[in-house]
Amino acid sequence: MHIPEGMLPAGQAAAWYAPAAAFVAGGIVQVKRRLARAAEYKAMLGLMAAFVFVVSLMPVPVPGIGTVSHPCGTPLAAILLGPFAAVLVGAVALLMQALFFAHGGITTWGANILSMAVAGSFAGYGTYVLARRLGLGLGAAAGLAGFLGDLATYGVTSLQLALGLHGDQSIPVVWATAFVSFLPTQVPLAIAEGLFTAGVLVFIARQREDILKGVELAP
Amino acid sequence: MTAMIRIESVSFTYPGGVRALDGVSLEVPRGCFMSLMGANGSGKSTLLKHINGLLLPEAGRVSVAGIAVGKDSFEEVNRRVGFVFQDPNDQIFAPTAREDIGYGPVNLGLPPEEVERRVEEAAAQVGIGELLDRPIHHLSYGQKKRLSIAGVLAMKPDCLVLDEPTASLDPMGEHRLMRILHGLNRNGMTVVMATHDVDLVPLYSQRVCLLRAGRVAVEGELKQVFADRELIERCRLRLPRIASLFEQLPGITELPLTVGMARRRLERLMEEDGPLLAAARTLLETEGESH
Amino acid sequence: MAGASRRHDDIAWGGGLLTRIDPRVKIAGTVLLLAVNLYLSSWAFSAALAVAMLLLMTLGHVPYRRQLLAVAFPAGFTIFAVASQALFSGEEVIASLGPVAIHWDGLLAGLVIALRILGGALVVVVLGVSTPMNHLALALRWFRVPLLFVELLQLTYRYLFDIYAEFTRMREAQRVRLGWSNRRAGLESSRLLGGALFVRVYDRGLRAGEAMRCRGSGPVVAGSLGRPGRIDLVSVALLAEFLLIFMNI
Numbered sequence: 006m007h008i009p010e011g012m013l014p015a016g017q018a019a020a021w022y023a024p025a026a027a028f029v030a031g032g033i034v035q036v037k038r039r040l041a042r043a044a045e046y047k048a049m050l051g052l053m054a055a056f057v058f059v060v061s062l063m064p065v066p067v068p069g070i071g072t073v074s075h076p077c078g079t080p081l082a083a084i085l086l087g088p089f090a091a092v093l094v095g096a097v098a099l100l101m102q103a104l105f106f107a108h109g110g111i112t113t114w115g116a117n118i119l120s121m122a123v124a125g126s127f128a129g130y131g132t133y134v135l136a137r138r139l140g141l142g143l144g145a146a147a148g149l150a151g152f153l154g155d156l157a158t159y160g161v162t163s164l165q166l167a168l169g170l171h172g173d174q175s176i177p178v179v180w181a182t183a184f185v186s187f188l189p190t191q192v193p194l195a196i197a198e199g200l201f202t203a204g205v206l207v208f209i210a211r212q213r214e215d216i217l218k219g220v221e222l223a224p
Numbered sequence: 225m226t227a228m229i230r231i232e233s234v235s236f237t238y239p240g241g242v243r244a245l246d247g248v249s250l251e252v253p254r255g256c257f258m259s260l261m262g263a264n265g266s267g268k269s270t271l272l273k274h275i276n277g278l279l280l281p282e283a284g285r286v287s288v289a290g291i292a293v294g295k296d297s298f299e300e301v302n303r304r305v306g307f308v309f310q311d312p313n314d315q316i317f318a319p320t321a322r323e324d325i326g327y328g329p330v331n332l333g334l335p336p337e338e339v340e341r342r343v344e345e346a347a348a349q350v351g352i353g354e355l356l357d358r359p360i361h362h363l364s365y366g367q368k369k370r371l372s373i374a375g376v377l378a379m380k381p382d383c384l385v386l387d388e389p390t391a392s393l394d395p396m397g398e399h400r401l402m403r404i405l406h407g408l409n410r411n412g413m414t415v416v417m418a419t420h421d422v423d424l425v426p427l428y429s430q431r432v433c434l435l436r437a438g439r440v441a442v443e444g445e446l447k448q449v450f451a452d453r454e455l456i457e458r459c460r461l462r463l464p465r466i467a468s469l470f471e472q473l474p475g476i477t478e479l480p481l482t483v484g485m486a487r488r489r490l491e492r493l494m495e496e497d498g499p500l501l502a503a504a505r506t507l508l509e510t511e512g513e514s515h
Numbered sequence: 516m517a518g519a520s521r522r523h524d525d526i527a528w529g530g531g532l533l534t535r536i537d538p539r540v541k542i543a544g545t546v547l548l549l550a551v552n553l554y555l556s557s558w559a560f561s562a563a564l565a566v567a568m569l570l571l572m573t574l575g576h577v578p579y580r581r582q583l584l585a586v587a588f589p590a591g592f593t594i595f596a597v598a599s600q601a602l603f604s605g606e607e608v609i610a611s612l613g614p615v616a617i618h619w620d621g622l623l624a625g626l627v628i629a630l631r632i633l634g635g636a637l638v639v640v641v642l643g644v645s646t647p648m649n650h651l652a653l654a655l656r657w658f659r660v661p662l663l664f665v666e667l668l669q670l671t672y673r674y675l676f677d678i679y680a681e682f683t684r685m686r687e688a689q690r691v692r693l694g695w696s697n698r699r700a701g702l703e704s705s706r707l708l709g710g711a712l713f714v715r716v717y718d719r720g721l722r723a724g725e726a727m728r729c730r731g732s733g734p735v736v737a738g739s740l741g742r743p744g745r746i747d748l749v750s751v752a753l754l755a756e757f758l759l760i761f762m763n764i
Contacts, residue, residue, distance in 0.1 A: 009589030011561070011635030012596060012628065015553035033663050040663075045724030047663070047735075051670025052720040055678045058671065060709060063682070066701040085713075097667050101675070104643040104651075105524065107636045108588045112549050170596060170628075172604025172621060179603060201705060208710025212319040212359065216717055240525070278687050299696050307691040314681070315688040317711035327707075328692035331700045379692065 006162040007102065007117055010110025013169040021165065022115030025096075028123045032093030050086075054094040057082050058101060067197045074194045077121055080129025080154030081202045084147060085216075088130040095122025120161035129154030129202075143210055144203045151202030155195035160184065228254040228383050228414040229275055234284035236270055244270040246438040247284070252383075252416055252431075257409045259425045260418045262435035263460035268387070268418035269310075271435065275385050275416070276305040289382055303332070306376030308386040312368040321347070321363070321371050322356040328379040346378035350404055366397035370404065383414035390421055402428055423464045426450070426481035434459050450481055526577055526644040533575040533645035537740065537747045538654035544754050545642045551762065552635050558627045563761040564634035568641050577644050582637075589636050593629045600625030648672040653740050666735050674719075682712055 013021070039046050060078040067074050083091035096118050103109040109117050129150040136146035167180035210217050229252040236245040244267045252258050262268050273279040274286050277293045286293040289304050309315045318324035325346055329339040347353045350370040355363060363371065369389070376384065389405070390398045406428050409415045419425060425432065426446055433443040436459045442449055450456065453463055453471075463471065466486045467479040480486040527534060533541075552561055572582050604625075605618030646654075648669065655665050685708055689695060694704035 007588075009592050009632050009636055010549065010639050011552060011631040011633070012589075012592055013553075014556065015550070018553060029664070033661055037663060043724075045727045047666060048670060048723035048727050049717075049720035051667055052674050052678070052716050052723065054667060054671040055674040056713060056716045058675055059678050059682050059712070062679075063705060063708065064701075065705045066698040068698075068702070081709075093664070093667065097664070097671050100668065101671065103639060104646075106588055107586065107640050107643070110549075110635060111545065111639055111642075112553055112635065166595075166599075170599045170603065172600055172624070174603045179599075183599075200702060201709060204702075204706025205709040205713060208319070208706060209713060212710065213361075213714050213717075216714070273687075276691055278691065298690075299693055302691045302693060305691075307688075309684065309688050311684070313715070314684040317685060317689070317707045327689075327694065331693035331696060375692065 006120065006159060007099070007109035008113040008120075008162065008165060010103070010107065010113055012110070013113055013116060013165065015112075017165075017169055018112040018116065021113075021119055025115040025118035025123065028089070028092045029096050029118065032089040032091075032096075035087070035089040036093060050090065050094060053082065053086060053090075054097045057094055058098045061098070061102075065197050065201050067193045068200070074197050076151075076198050076201045077125050077155060077158060079121055079125030079158070080133075080151045080198065081147075081205060083126035083130035083154070084133050084150060084202070084206065088126040091126040091130070092118070092122045095126065116165050120158050120165060124157040124161040125154045128157030144207045147206040148199040148203035150199075152195045152199035154202075155198040156191070159187070159191050159195070163187070226254050227251045228256070228289060229416065230285075230287045231271070231274065232285045234271075234274055234281040234286060236274065236279060236282055238270075244438050245274070245281075248435075248438070248440055249284075250433055250440060250443060252414060255409070255412055255414055256431055257406070257415045257429050258417075258431045258433060259429040260416060260433050260435065261420060261422070261425065261459070261461060262418075262441075263420065266435040266459070267438040268435055270438075272307070272385050272387055272416070272418055276307045277301050278307075303379060304382045306373075306379060306381035306384045308373055308376055308384065308389060310387040310389075310391055312365070312372035315372040315375060316360055316368060318360070320357055320359055321352060321374075324360070324371060325356075325374050325378050328375060332379060342378040342380070346374040349377055349408070350374045351400075366393055366400070369393060369397070369401060373401075373404070377408075381413075383416065384408065386415070386417040388419055389417055390419065390424060398424065420461060422456075422461055423466075426464055426485075434461070436460075446481065447478075451478070524643075524648075526581065527647045531575045531577075531645075533571065533577075533641065534647065534650075535746055536645065536750050537743045538646050538650040539657055539740065540743065540747045540750050541642055541646055542651075542654050542658065544750070545638055547754070547758075548638050549635055551758065552631055552638070555762065556627060556631060558630050560761050561627070561630035561634035563757075565630070565637050567757060568634070568637035571641055572637075572644065575645065581644065582640065586633065586636055586640070589632050593632050596628040596632065597622065597625035600628065649738065650740070652736050653738060656736055657740065662734060662736065669735050678712070678716060681715065682708070685711065 036046070036050065057078045060081070061075050063075060065074055065076055079091060079095050082094055086094065099109055099114060099117050099122065103111060103114060132153045133146050133150035136149050141149070163183040164180050167176055167183055171179040229250070231248055231250040233247045233249050234245055235243070235247055237243045248267070248271060260268050260271065270279060274281055274293070275288060277295075277298045280293070280295065288301050291297050291300055291304070293301050316324050318327055322343055325343045326339050329342045334342070343356070344353070347356055350373050352367060352370050352374060355367060355371075360368070373384075384405070386405070389401060393401060402424065405415055405417070409428075429446055431444065432446055432449040434441040434449060434456070441459050442452065442455060450463065450467070456463060462468070463479065464481050466483055467481055470476050470479050470486065470489070480489045548564060552564055569582060601617045601622040602615065603621065605621030607619040608616045609619045609622075610617045652665050652669050655668070656662065689704045689708060693700065695701045
């Protein structure tokens with residue numbers, strides 16, 4: 006759900022930048038702390054950002070309806086890298102997508118960082134940590150994280166659109182309308198994201214437990 | 225012999241504007257072992273990808289076992305063509321060898337027992353039966369290479385298409401791999417392989433096709449193709465080492481291409497007692513006297 | 516899609532007329548034009564912007580298909596913008612079905628947003644097809660964007676093409692073993708592909724990190740921008756001229 010350039014009015018576009026910048030700054034501070042111990046970590050982050058970018062181009066079949074969708078990859082990145090680093094990686098990927106395909110935009114970059122990088126990462130990461138504490142298995146926790154991370158992204162995007170485009174109607178009504186009317190297509194997409202996140206994580210755990218031990222990756 | 229693979233005036237241009245194939249026509253007879261040779265960038269890999277429909281020609285036609293290669297026949301064609309990628313790491317993605325070999329048969333919709341049977345059989349064919357339950361990252365490069373071949377053999381294809389199968393293998397690994405391919409070929413498998421290893425090709429190929437800048441420079445039986453040294457060098461290849469050695473000896477026509485051929489030739493020369501051997505003998509005798 | 520990006524990016528590296536403009540001028544100009552585009556929110560300015568950008572790309576020999584492709588992505592959102600305004604905004608009802616009504620003035624407001632998206636997206640495309648990543652990185656540093664962020668941008672760009680090529684080869688290898696021939700196989704294959712790709716990217720990250728450490732782990736943004744030349748003066752003058760004319764119509 007990349008909001009394109011020019012879609013949001015000036016004031017709102019600027020307003021979304023502020024919280025987005027705060028989260029990105031948080032990411033920079035966290036990553037810098039890690040870099041002070043191991044400077045080569047930035048190569049790993051660059052590769053991870055490229056990975057998230059490529060994954061977002063991968064067609065994943067959507068269960069139930071006859072289409073494919075492209076996963077956001079941010080819930081997965083947040084589980085593997087930690088939510089703040091995932092925000093940073095997401096912000097880089099979003100800027101490149103805007104420049105390469107006009108997918109997203111410059112003035113809407115802030116809004117998109119907030120919906121995809123921030124909401125996707127934190128909802129995904131929070132769900133994962135909570136689910137694990139509640140005793141869920143790796144696959145179930147990751148699946149839930151992907152599912153809710155995707156829905157959170159969608160919720161924020163539709164709020165942003167409602168705020169920008171509500172016209173004379175009240176905002177909650179437009180938000181609810183937008184959210185509910187796209188729900189039939191968004192829920193299967195979120196399920197696809199959940200299956201994908203769980204599948205990849207279980208794969209990594211089975212093949213390369215060392216990676217998931219987490220010490221190297223999560224801050 | 226009927227044609228297993230038929231390529232008719234195929235041209236292909238990459239999106240960047242590079243014309244990789246320019247009117248290529250080629251026929252591979254059923255049961256043949258053919259080497260597709262050419263320098264880097266001559267179009268070998270591009271041509272191979274046309275055989276199983278990974279790339280579709282912008283002009284011309286390709287058919288495999290009588291099936292026209294196209295968007296709709298992709299599955300049908302790939303049941304018959306076992307395509308082996310150059311880097312086995314690209315082809316292997318499952319956590320263990322067993323699961324990776326089973327990937328194709330499962331996609332064919334076979335029942336679990338049949339999948340298991342095929343996995344065991346394919347693993348035995350390439351000699352990795354005892355490695356089936358090892359994780360992939362414990363395998364050597366040569367073992368991965370053989371695993372990647374087992375992965376396509378398990379789908380029981382009619383022909384194998386291999387892109388630079390011996391690249392990055394050590395000499396023993398290379399030898400072992402070629403023995404496997406040779407064995408498969410003797411049991412009726414059509415084999416097409418892209419390579420630029422001129423020393424290896426003559427040992428196994430029946431036919432050779434030389435590509436140059438996206439065109440077929442020459443195609444024919446092994447000896448016939450290697451007879452034209454000039455053409456071979458124009459294609460940025462060279463004669464086999466053993467042939468170069470014989471080329472430097474006086475009075476030799478029709479160069480031997482393999483060590484075996486060279487040995488037979490030497491034996492014949494000795495029997496004939498030609499000028500070459502006479503000279504060598506004189507040399508040895510004078511040497512003996514001086515001691 | 517990444518195929519498109521590669522060619523998109525190739526145009527930037529092609530060194531055409533637009534590439535030679537100083538990236539600082541291009542970035543500042545982009546931000547200024549986008550801000551005015553939003554702030555004015557007038558159909559005339561956005562339309563003029565779109566026409567100007569198309570002209571600029573034609574002058575810069577950017578293929579038409581590339582220009583259009585970049586506009587295609589926002590199409591769904593554009594339709595949504597027009598529809599939502601026509602439904603949610605305005606008073607003059609032109610058609611109604613029960614509680615749902617389409618408003619004439621809302622429709623016009625929606626078309627303004629559509630033009631805003633068109634003009635704005637084209638400005639971003641011009642920046643994309645005219646600015647190689649290393650120019651962009653240096654200019655961003657000049658604008659005091661945090662070093663870590665710019666470094667990440669550079670590193671990501673560097674690895675993107677390799678990883679995409681790897682991804683493509685692995686996906687082809689799955690396709691030829693019929694891994695994408697039906698939905699269930701596709702779901703299983705996407706899981707395997709994502710996992711295997713991640714493991715590979717991770718290992719490469721470790722190796723790249725080691726290699727980096729061997730050579731001193733310095734910043735990966737290096738080099739300097741040349742002095743602005745005549746072409747930059749002309750660009751700035753044209754930009755000012757454009758704003759003067761079209762901001763007031």
